[in-house]
Amino acid sequence: MAPISVGDSLPDGTLAYFDSADTLQQVSIHSLAAGKKVVLFGVPGAFTPTCSLKHVPGFIERAGELKSKGVDEIICISVNDPFVMKEWAKTYPENKEVKFLADGSASYTRALGLELDLTEKGLGIRSRRFALLVEDLKVKVANVESGGEFTVSGADEILKAL
Secondary structure: OOOOOOOOEOOOOEEEEEOOOOOEEEEEHHHHHOOOEEEEEEEOOOOOHHHHHHHHHHHHHOHHHHHHOOOOEEEEEEOOOHHHHHHHHHOOOOOOOEEEEEOOOOHHHHHOOOEEEOHHHOOOEEEOOEEEEEEOOEEEEEEEOOOOOOOOOOHHHHHHHO
16 A cells, blocks of 8 residues: 555544553544644654654654644554553653554554564564644645654654644
């Protein structure tokens, strides 16, 4: 499947997370994004260096600016289970705006056409690093990284597009 691109409709899918009562929940992407301006960014893995030290912190630090420019939701997805995503989110106690959602079987990542096969490195199927700006389920910006790069999918690049 071709990677999602500008002008495409955001596919629906169900992702998992733990709520504030520590109960496992399922949520549909469309329920979070329909009628809203949403930033959806994906990372290859929780607790990995670039994801943990650059990609996620950038969105947490710039969340106020993103919100001031009309962004309703900021969503981080990774091909990890919801238990891992819950623990990873706890490492950012200053976070108030970024939702950490698990795509444990990579089914949503595949629906986006953004899967990355890292089986040869012992990591299985992961997500390419990306950031999407979506308005009412239509992709307005699709910043997808090549290889292990981190040049176009950060919060600064999304802010420039707003």
